[in-house]
Amino acid sequence: MLKTAIRKVGSITIGGEYYIERELAYGANNYHPLPVVLCKGEGMFLWDTSGKCYYDFLAAYSAVNQGHCHPKIVEAMASQAKTLSITSRAFYNNLLGETEELLCKTFSFDKCLMMNSGVEAGESAIKIARRWGYEVKGIPQGQAEIVFCSNNFWGRTIAACGSSDDPDRYKNFGPFAGLNFKIIPYDNVEALEQAISGTNIAGFMFEPIQGEAGVVIPTHGYYEKVRKLCTKHKVLMIADEIQTGIGRTGKMLCLDWENVKPDIVTLAKSLSGGLMPISAVLGKKEVMDVLVPGSHGSTFGGNPMACRVAQAALGVIKDEKLVENSEKMGEIFRKQMSKLIGGYIKEVRGRGLMNAVVIKNKKGAWDLCLKLAENGLLAKPTHGNIIRFTPPLIINEEQLNECIQIIRKTVVELHKFNPKDND
């Protein structure tokens, strides 16, 4: 059984058959991982069960911007685990208020709601927007609409699937009727204006750069126009910065590229430095104040351990100047990678350390990632021909140059091996 499964994913197998076999036998079949079994991480590096070391160029989909097992974040988590892990929100705790203050001041918002996973932050943002729609904007009961973009990704709950236009995500998980979600093309202000000029629109939720869609960057000026239209039509601008936020794109928030401030922003992933699920919704006071006691909650949301970890994770971003490093290293990455455009590679795009390489061979991304793994670098395809390169933001220039060499060497190897991919 194992042999078939491995053969299915390519000709290269990289140890750890025992562990893969167990996942295939007992795990729900909802992922298709590269055949690498990891057992240790430190900073930029991951190790597999055979002892092979890799550069991590996925960073757990940007959940470890601070690098694996950052000692300061680990220490914060370990010491808090021994002191007080969870109280529930039935009582106050000595860390939540401070953490909310830190989040509000770091990102310039008035109020903060701490949750756990990214998708919960998205769900919470939609609940807040709908309630604001009824109580502040005056939308008739049961009529509130939320607008999303084509190819959006914000998680896997029923609402997230109901806002998706990708059949892989919604097929046979319905019905979704009644959610009152609208989907418009991304990076299209005319479509947005048309969609939100009705009277029942509560919010427009979008990713400043679409991550899962393959690092899709909108035209410069889009954020500003979205801001203007949302203000004009009294619609909440909700920025999903779960992947783009916390330095990933070379700014603290991606919307900072146009100095635009949304009404609500969602954060998760690196808010924890990868140690545990932590998410947050930040917003203006007049919006967040629609939540009153009993209207929303979470058993684990805002627990003391999450608070300590989030404080440490944000501290590392600031102390180690990771936002600046992300911008600088990203420039080098794109400049060097662009030199490979032609033979095998079609396009290199990105901002900061959120980058994608598009290859000519429509189904070649998987094979390239297998070969990259063999050569000591882990990355994951987002589509048949797009590879996302999102290393931890701690990468230094020497490491980056070594990684560029690995990618270059791998592309040349594959190119030689399969010259017809060029057509």
Ligand SMILES: *Cc1c(COP(=O)(O)O)cnc(C)c1O
């Ligand atoms: C990963 C992601 C989410 C969902 O986060 P989970 O923690 O997996 O629920 C939401 N939005 C964006 C943009 C993401 O990349």
